[in-house]
Amino acid sequence: MSGEDRGTEVHPVDAADDASVTLAAIVPLERAASSVSLEGVSKFYGDTPALVDLTLDARAGEFLVLLGPSGCGKTTVLRLVAGLEDPTSGVLRIGDRVVNDVDPKDRDVAMVFQSYALYPHLSVARNVEFPLRSRQVPGAERKKLVDEVARSLHLTELLDRKPAQLSGGQRQRVALARAIVRRPRAFLMDEPLSNLDAQLRVEMRAELVELHARLGITIMYVTHDQVEAMTMGDRVAVLNQGALQQLDTPVTVSDRPANSFVAGFVGSPPMNILRGRLTSAGDALAVSVAGGHLVLDEQAAAALRRRGLEEVVVGLRPDDLVVAPGGTLEAVVSLVEHVGQFQHVACRLPGGQLLWVRVPASSAGLRTSDGVRLSAEGSLHLFDPLTGARIDA
Amino acid sequence: MREAGAGYLFVLPALVAFGVFVFYPLVKTAYLGFFTSPPAPNLPAHYVGVSQYSSVLRSSEFRDDLWRSVQFVLYTVPAGIVLGIALAVLANQRLAGIRIFRTVYSSTVATSTAVASVVFLTLLNPQIGLLNYWLGRQGGAGLLQSSSLALPAVSVVTIWQNIGFTFILMSAALQAVPDDLLEAARVDGASSWFRFRHVTIPLLSPMIFFAVIVGTIAGFQAFGQIDILTQGGPNNHTLVLIYDLYQQAFQYDNFGSAAVLSVSLFVILLVLTFAQFWYFQRRVFYAN
Numbered sequence: 001m002s003g004e005d006r007g008t009e010v011h012p013v014d015a016a017d018d019a020s021v022t023l024a025a026i027v028p029l030e031r032a033a034s035s036v037s038l039e040g041v042s043k044f045y046g047d048t049p050a051l052v053d054l055t056l057d058a059r060a061g062e063f064l065v066l067l068g069p070s071g072c073g074k075t076t077v078l079r080l081v082a083g084l085e086d087p088t089s090g091v092l093r094i095g096d097r098v099v100n101d102v103d104p105k106d107r108d109v110a111m112v113f114q115s116y117a118l119y120p121h122l123s124v125a126r127n128v129e130f131p132l133r134s135r136q137v138p139g140a141e142r143k144k145l146v147d148e149v150a151r152s153l154h155l156t157e158l159l160d161r162k163p164a165q166l167s168g169g170q171r172q173r174v175a176l177a178r179a180i181v182r183r184p185r186a187f188l189m190d191e192p193l194s195n196l197d198a199q200l201r202v203e204m205r206a207e208l209v210e211l212h213a214r215l216g217i218t219i220m221y222v223t224h225d226q227v228e229a230m231t232m233g234d235r236v237a238v239l240n241q242g243a244l245q246q247l248d249t250p251v252t253v254s255d256r257p258a259n260s261f262v263a264g265f266v267g268s269p270p271m272n273i274l275r276g277r278l279t280s281a282g283d284a285l286a287v288s289v290a291g292g293h294l295v296l297d298e299q300a301a302a303a304l305r306r307r308g309l310e311e312v313v314v315g316l317r318p319d320d321l322v323v324a325p326g327g328t329l330e331a332v333v334s335l336v337e338h339v340g341q342f343q344h345v346a347c348r349l350p351g352g353q354l355l356w357v358r359v360p361a362s363s364a365g366l367r368t369s370d371g372v373r374l375s376a377e378g379s380l381h382l383f384d385p386l387t388g389a390r391i392d393a
Numbered sequence: 394m395r396e397a398g399a400g401y402l403f404v405l406p407a408l409v410a411f412g413v414f415v416f417y418p419l420v421k422t423a424y425l426g427f428f429t430s431p432p433a434p435n436l437p438a439h440y441v442g443v444s445q446y447s448s449v450l451r452s453s454e455f456r457d458d459l460w461r462s463v464q465f466v467l468y469t470v471p472a473g474i475v476l477g478i479a480l481a482v483l484a485n486q487r488l489a490g491i492r493i494f495r496t497v498y499s500s501t502v503a504t505s506t507a508v509a510s511v512v513f514l515t516l517l518n519p520q521i522g523l524l525n526y527w528l529g530r531q532g533g534a535g536l537l538q539s540s541s542l543a544l545p546a547v548s549v550v551t552i553w554q555n556i557g558f559t560f561i562l563m564s565a566a567l568q569a570v571p572d573d574l575l576e577a578a579r580v581d582g583a584s585s586w587f588r589f590r591h592v593t594i595p596l597l598s599p600m601i602f603f604a605v606i607v608g609t610i611a612g613f614q615a616f617g618q619i620d621i622l623t624q625g626g627p628n629n630h631t632l633v634l635i636y637d638l639y640q641q642a643f644q645y646d647n648f649g650s651a652a653v654l655s656v657s658l659f660v661i662l663l664v665l666t667f668a669q670f671w672y673f674q675r676r677v678f679y680a681n
Contacts (some may be wrong), residue, residue: 037489082576082579082580083574083579083580084579084580094451104579104580105579105580105581105582105583105584106582107580108582109580110580110581111576111577111580113569113573113576113577115573117571117573117574117576117577118576119574119577119578119591119592119595121594121595121596121598121676121678122595129581130578130581130583130591131581134578134582134584134587134591141678182582188580210506325464
């Protein structure tokens with residue numbers, strides 16, 4: 001039980017907010033946020049692995065984002081926690097309780113589906129009250145809880161409508177209300193914002209973060225959108241091919257990617273990944289790639305020498321590349337994207353690889369087919385060419 | 394104008410076919426009801442105006458016919474739908490070899506009424522019928538010879554015969570229920586019965602509604618099984634409206650009262666169907 005208590009202490013309910021106070025008052029303390037953990041969990045469909053020996057946890061009251069490309073197994077994690085699928089091996093825990101053999105209805109988690117999965121034949125009020133009705137909460141109490149959660153999510157006016165009569169954002173809020181109304185131990189959210197238009201997505205992102213802070217709930221949130229991951233999560237778990245790549249705070253994942261996959265996946269545009277041979281450039285060590293070379297600093301060179309590597313994988317943030325006459329890389333501009341204060345310039349190296357460079361919008365106009373020289377200004381990220389693991393200088 | 398002309402031209406073939414085979418017979422039948430049939434063929438029919446309508450419709454025979462038809466529908470339609478849904482739910486599991494069961498369950502749709510009736514006639518035969526034997530009635534009167542059990546027995550045969558069709562309808566509807574709704578309900582804490590009652594059934598409701606309408610009409614018009622199994626007997630206990638109509642017309646040559654019965658059947662089905670639409674409209678959920 002210590003995990004649960006910790007959750008409620010870490011995220012006290014905001015006393016200034018009426019709706020959440022009453023909500024919290026109704027739900028007994030021991031049913032508040034729990035931790036959710038997977039220990040060595042694998043899931044196979046026939047011979048096809050979906051998850052391989054996965055160990056991760058969402059702490060009580062934490063907003064944990066599962067990030068990865070489609071097919072990486074992140075939705076499978078949620079389905080396993082919810083009990084919609086059974087793990088092939090490993091242990092699932094909600095709070096201190098092992099739930100491997102517990103029926104979904106008794107796990108006391110709520111799930112928000114990508115499709116929202118609202119019951120189309122029921123009004124908003126009946127949708128929200130569904131989890132209470134299925135648990136035989138008495139009518140009067142049901143109405144009270146539904147009214148409260150409807151008020152806190154601005155759904156009061158919509159309670160009599162059917163889902164088909166709602167906009168995407170409203171449906172999203174109904175799905176959230178249905179999840180919140182019984183204050184489960186944890187919330188599982190499967191790309192809940194992916195069906196919304198861009199502007200609404202930004203709004204809902206903020207609302208979800210605020211809701212999390214207000215209610216002190218545990219959220220496991222699946223997304224393939226790394227902007228969502230970086231802006232919403234307390235911690236981010238990056239998954240690829242069913243395996244955990246990195247589990248850390250957004251800042252760390254972004255600044256110190258654990259391997260070349262994470263480096264190439266996180267960021268917008270993501271880090272450029274180049275493979276090159278180590279050569280000497282005067283006194284210093286350099287990485288030679290098609291189109292030029294990149295000079296390494298002392299520490300990096302020392303780390304590489306210690307490992308006796310001949311090749312290395314280099315990660316370069318688009319912000320860390322600049323267009324400069326004296327640059328050490330030769331490339332040709334193949335695309336210029338104007339995004340607000342910046343231009344994202346895709347430059348093609350002679351070997352055919354694209355490098356993304358972020359330059360201020362005010363800088364001189366680069367046009368397609370222009371020849372440019374690039375130099376690396378910031379820090380280089382180095383990865384082992386065989387394992388992809390980060391090499392720390 | 395030219396477009397309208399072309400439109401009428403397209404409608405014409407259907408109009409002709411309906412006119413010859415539906416509208417004309419309908420009007421002609423209503424018209425026949427104004428004449429009493431002669432005591433022997435080839436003698437002229439008598440015009441009696443609406444008096445034949447009122448005498449037939451007020452007769453106790455008509456009331457009994459109608460009540461038996463209603464009983465037959467009440468026996469066959471709800472039970473058929475409940476069984477169809479139950480089998481569809483069973484066959485909707487993801488199990489090895491489930492296709493075999495799906496084929497078996499839907500197979501009665503490929504059986505003709507005549508074949509099904511003959512099979513059951515044999516099974517229910519008082520001397521050699523296997524079902525009769527199992528029911529402990531060998532040697533005595535068969536089910537079909539029992540005044541209280543003949544109509545239920547014919548109903549059971551009808552349910553069996555219709556089950557394939559209902560099963561196919563309900564299976565199709567069941568497969569259209571989105572998985573994520575049922576999964577959401579599981580996570581929301583619903584037991585399997587609660588999910589079935591509050592998610593599956595409402596989403597099946599349009600198909601249930603369709604099956605009720607079609608089943609009711611088919612029930613009022615069920616003829617083949619009665620003709621083969623009981624011919625309205627014993628002692629008129631399976632004499633439903635449609636079978637009386639048939640006997641009046643083709644056994645007693647009493648076309649006048651047969652015409653009255655068929656007009657009444659038409660009106661009854663029309664009113665009933667409208668009533669069902671009216672009743673179900675607010676209770677059925679349509680996805681779109």
